[in-house]
């Protein structure tokens with residue numbers, strides 16, 4: 001019997017950050033539990049984090065590099081794998097230029113610092129992430145509006161919380177943990193929930209605004225309308241710190257409450273009551289969620305919500321929406337060496353002239369990548385490296401994604417498992433889970449912390465992603481990498497005066513919080529004010545004022561489609577146990593949720609002869625997939641709520657059933673359905689029909 005060692009580390013089975021104690025015996029993690037000393041999670045963990053042992057030691061996890069050979073996958077050495085990628089990439093660079101290589105990742109996973117450093121040193125501007133419609137789009141829109149991302153200051157005890165399109169008890173997204181919200185709520189904060197679906201929080205809310213999906217920008221206009229009309233705004237703040245207030249008021253006046261009620265389906269009395277509650281209960285914060293970003297109103301909606309925070313004087317005050325001060329370590333941007341991407345390469349960023357905000361935050365919207373692969377325009381993409389992403393499952397218009405990835409001359413994928421995307425690769429590289437890595441974690445978030453993620457074990461030949469980018473960079477003769485991952489961490493930590501060894505003992509660093517920084521420094525925008533009239537958008541040739549644009553495929557825009565597709569498809573309901581397309585192979589988690597679920601109002605289900613638990617076809621103009629019905633009277637009868645991310649690891653064969661229940665076969669990625677500034681794809685509002693699978 002060996003001794004049991006306890007390693008303090010930080011989870012990353014979602015966006016991460018929860019403090020963990022990993023118990024290691026005989027070189028194996030035997031269990032994990034929450035670390036009560038964590039300033040972020042105080043000992044709590046969720047089902048996904050607790051199941052990490054089943055992830056790390058999964059029998060089907062790939063533990064060594066592989067290449068695709070005639071007879072299937074073949075084990076190779078790290079040297080051969082990296083040499084092959086370097087050779088292929090060099091060939092593409094010579095023949096087509098570095099811009100013909102696309103480097104991709106999925107959601108925030110704490111390696112963007114290294115991924116971007118690699119891409120910038122490689123010389124490609126084409127980095128494909130989920131940021132066009134998730135989080136980075138919010139960061140980008142707030143950067144140009146108020147200079148930084150405002151985050152709820154739950155520890156400052158808000159007295160009113162607006163949960164706007166967010167479900168942190170299930171999702172713990174980005175800077176937030178459900179726990180932080182819950183503590184503030186339990187202290188007696190009033191709760192307004194803006195959500196088309198009656199979930200746990202809507203049930204607890206003082207006010208629940210059940211809006212039509214995708215109409216958030218119009219609803220925010222309604223709130224502002226009441227606030228202006230009843231002079232509930234903070235006159236001093238508005239006069240001193242808002243640029244373009246009068247112009248905005250003129251725009252707001254175009255959205256009287258009757259119109260807003262028509263657009264959003266929310267009764268105007270309720271909008272008035274909610275706006276009053278938010279504007280008069282101080283301090284108040286808005287906790288926004290990702291659905292506000294996943295339509296073509298992405299940028300405008302974010303700017304309007306920022307407008308609400310600013311107009312009511314809730315920006316950067318205790319208990320409001322604040323700009324947390326980061327600890328003094330090198331940021332992801334500083335580490336990424338964006339400045340080293342030559343200007344002539346930057347100019348070649350796909351879609352850069354069209355989606356200017358996406359380009360400003362150094363990413364591309366996926367559609368331009370698929371177009372470049374499939375049409376060769378404006379130039380062909382020939383090779384790719386995808387890390388921690390399964391776009392065949394998670395990006396809009398999955399059939400096009402599949403076709404495009406298949407057509408690439410060369411693809412390398414870094415993952416734990418052979419996902420449907422990985423099955424399209426030529427080279428597979430085995431990444432390491434958070435139990436197997438050292439990192440200054442949470443550095444990408446704006447909550448004011450960095451936390452130590454410490455290696456507990458090594459498994460097989462798996463490498464942490466940071467090391468993979470570093471070693472591949474060295475193979476490609478890139479200057480600016482280190483001998484070890486830990487030396488790179490020392491570099492990140494240098495401004496704090498700590499080394500990695502010292503930091504991991506300490507566990508975390510926190511930036512010293514200071515409120516109302518604008519009183520000394522103004523806002524970090526061209527005018528130094530909160531730009532509700534955006535001089536940046538104006539300069540780029542877009543409408544400088546926010547507005548609501550009707551969703552292109554909605555009952556209002558496309559009455560012609562209603563006979564065939566009478567319902568709104570709201571695609572992307574998260575479940576506590578899964579993380580997008582991940583975890584379907586983890587027994588503890590799959591047992592809780594064995595099948596994909598589509599939620600249907602009981603009246604609607606009855607009209608189609610669909611009973612609880614029955615398989616249902618969901619169909620859009622782009623295809624059809626099936627999920628199992630769950631009847632829910634907490635949604636509007638005109639709305640269908642479906643899960644995303646489904647594939648079936650238990651199905652052998654290269655596709656693993658990627659197209660059976662994959663809701664992104666139904667979603668759209670045409671250019672006119674996307675946010676014109678950011679290229680955010682519309683995932684949450686489409687037209688669909690349903691029918692019982694038993695009819696056919």
Ligand SMILES: Nc1nc2c(c(=O)[nH]1)N[C@H]1C(S)=C(S)[C@@H](COP(=O)(O)OP(=O)(O)OC[C@H]3O[C@@H](n4cnc5c(=O)[nH]c(N)nc54)[C@H](O)[C@@H]3O)O[C@H]1N2
Pocket residue numbers: 105106107108109130133134290387388389390391393394395396414415416417419431432433434465571572573579580581582644645663664667683
């Ligand atoms: N219809 C619809 N589609 C959606 C959404 C929606 O709401 N509706 N949500 C969208 C959003 S917000 C996002 S962010 C995207 C996410 O899209 P993705 O990031 O592409 O999705 P995931 O399924 O989380 O990640 C894919 C893979 O990462 C692997 N992985 C996990 N951790 C690591 C790691 O540390 N290293 C490596 N190398 N691999 C790892 C997993 O095994 C998994 O196979 O999906 C989007 N797709």
Ligand SMILES: Nc1nc2c(c(=O)[nH]1)N[C@H]1C(S)=C(S)[C@@H](COP(=O)(O)OP(=O)(O)OC[C@H]3O[C@@H](n4cnc5c(=O)[nH]c(N)nc54)[C@H](O)[C@@H]3O)O[C@H]1N2
Pocket residue numbers: 014015107108134135164165166167168170171172173174194195196197199211212213214215216288289290291292570572573574575576577578579580684
């Ligand atoms: N367990 C789990 N956790 C996750 C993820 C996961 O896949 N699984 N994904 C992670 C990622 S990458 C992200 S971006 C975050 C997202 O996390 P959140 O921001 O919480 O987003 P969702 O859970 O997609 O949606 C939140 C709420 O918005 C509602 N909603 C849907 N459409 C609309 C709309 O049009 N308007 C409004 N106002 N509300 C709407 C939904 O009903 C839901 O209650 O979660 C992260 N955490």
Ligand code: SF4
Pocket residue numbers: 011012013014015016017018041044045046047048049050172
């Ligand atoms: S909330 Fe995220 S970081 Fe925390 S335990 Fe769950 S998966 Fe891990």
Ligand SMILES: [Mo]
Pocket residue numbers: 107130134135290
């Ligand atoms: Mo996301």
